[in-house]
Amino acid sequence: MTLQAIRYSRGCLEILDQLLLPDETKYFSLHDTKDGWSAIKKMQVRGAPAIAIVGCLSLAVELTNSDVESVSSLKELIENKLDYLVSARPTASNMAEAASRIKAVIRQLAKGDDYKAEDAKLMIIKELEGMLEEDININKNLGKYGAEHLLGTYAKPPVNIITHCNTGSLATAGYGTALGVIRYLQENEKLGHVYCTETRPYNQGARLTAYELLHENIDASLICDSAAAACMKEKNIHAVIVGADRVTANGDAANKIGTCQIAIAAKYYNIPFYVACPRSTFDPSTQSGEDIIIEQRPHAEMTSIKGIKIAADINCWNPAFDVTPAELITGGIITEYGVFKPHEVKQRLQDKA
Numbered sequence: 295m296t297l298q299a300i301r302y303s304r305g306c307l308e309i310l311d312q313l314l315l316p317d318e319t320k321y322f323s324l325h326d327t328k329d330g331w332s333a334i335k336k337m338q339v340r341g342a343p344a345i346a347i348v349g350c351l352s353l354a355v356e357l358t359n360s361d362v363e364s365v366s367s368l369k370e371l372i373e374n375k376l377d378y379l380v381s382a383r384p385t386a387s388n389m390a391e392a393a394s395r396i397k398a399v400i401r402q403l404a405k406g407d408d409y410k411a412e413d414a415k416l417m418i419i420k421e422l423e424g425m426l427e428e429d430i431n432i433n434k435n436l437g438k439y440g441a442e443h444l445l446g447t448y449a450k451p452p453v454n455i456i457t458h459c460n461t462g463s464l465a466t467a468g469y470g471t472a473l474g475v476i477r478y479l480q481e482n483e484k485l486g487h488v489y490c491t492e493t494r495p496y497n498q499g500a501r502l503t504a505y506e507l508l509h510e511n512i513d514a515s516l517i518c519d520s521a522a523a524a525c526m527k528e529k530n531i532h533a534v535i536v537g538a539d540r541v542t543a544n545g546d547a548a549n550k551i552g553t554c555q556i557a558i559a560a561k562y563y564n565i566p567f568y569v570a571c572p573r574s575t576f577d578p579s580t581q582s583g584e585d586i587i588i589e590q591r592p593h594a595e596m597t598s599i600k601g602i603k604i605a606a607d608i609n610c611w612n613p614a615f616d617v618t619p620a621e622l623i624t625g626g627i628i629t630e631y632g633v634f635k636p637h638e639v640k641q642r643l644q645d646k647a
């Protein structure tokens with residue numbers, strides 16, 4: 295059985311509640327963009343591509359169940375709803391990228407009197423729905439490019455990898471980004487061992503990546519975040535592969551907090567460090583990582599786990615993401631169009647929109 299974070303058929307959207315994993319596998323329905331916003335904010339769904347897909351599909355469901363009077367009122371409704379969805383989590387660029395793409399489509403449809411409101415609505419719904427299938431194809435391409443690059447440039451099989459956070463089926467429509475590369479290596483019998491970090495404070499690695507690796511029968515071990523450098527020294531690691539929430543014009547990458555320190559250690563140990571992400575994570579309008587808004591999460595996510603207090607009553611600093619400078623992304627940025635050095639990414643991706 296394949297792991298599926300998102301189930302959709304026209305008018306009906308269900309997501310796997312990732313707050314309950316790995317103990318409970320429970321899907322629940324989202325009926326509109328308010329439900330979509332709340333699921334994203336609470337991190338019942340998380341991971342940059344999955345956030346965008348769930349946001350957009352929540353809009354598709356809302357539109358399916360709404361009557362629209364005119365194309366111009368439809369345009370206004372869609373623009374407002376998209377802005378609202380983008381506001382749920384500010385760092386990942388995929389929802390914002392989808393919003394600007396969908397806005398461009400509705401603006402085009404609203405020009406002139408060529409479309410009836412219901413026809414325009416259906417066209418937008420289809421556009422939103424297309425993201426689900428498209429994302430799986432993107433990830434499969436990306437997985438293949440990443441694995442071939444690693445094997446062709448740096449490593450002989452069996453390849454041992456460190457990954458951070460969760461970038462798999464639960465963070466995407468399926469297959470995954472960094473985990474997609476790992477999955478491709480496994481499918482082609484080139485994978486050795488995977489080390490996944492716990493990914494404190496929210497434990498995406500311990501709860502979600504570990505769950506996915508077990509589900510796929512991948513030979514893997516969980517490590518504490520603080521064990522990453524020791525693991526590089528001791529365990530014959532061939533590469534670090536992580537995902538990204540936003541890649542800027544100069545090739546800096548925002549990803550889950552802790553990514554940058556792993557990249558620093560990888561540079562010290564001369565281990566290639568890769569960022570795997572779809573084009574929609576690339577944000578050419580943001581010049582560098584300095585300009586990325588980093589989401590701050592509630593202190594309670596650090597100080598307790600499932601309601602059990604694990605820290606003293608101290609003030610916390612809890613940024614959800616950090617920025618890895620381009621110069622530390624030594625392996626390259628793996629995309630569905632190929633693997634690029636960070637400084638090339640703008641030129642290689644800008645005409646692909």
Ligand code: MRU
Pocket residue numbers: 340341342343386458459460461462465466470471472498536537538539549550551614
């Ligand atoms: O806070 P999260 O769980 O949404 O953070 C997720 C990550 O940082 C992932 O590495 C990133 O979104 C890429 S998912 C393919």
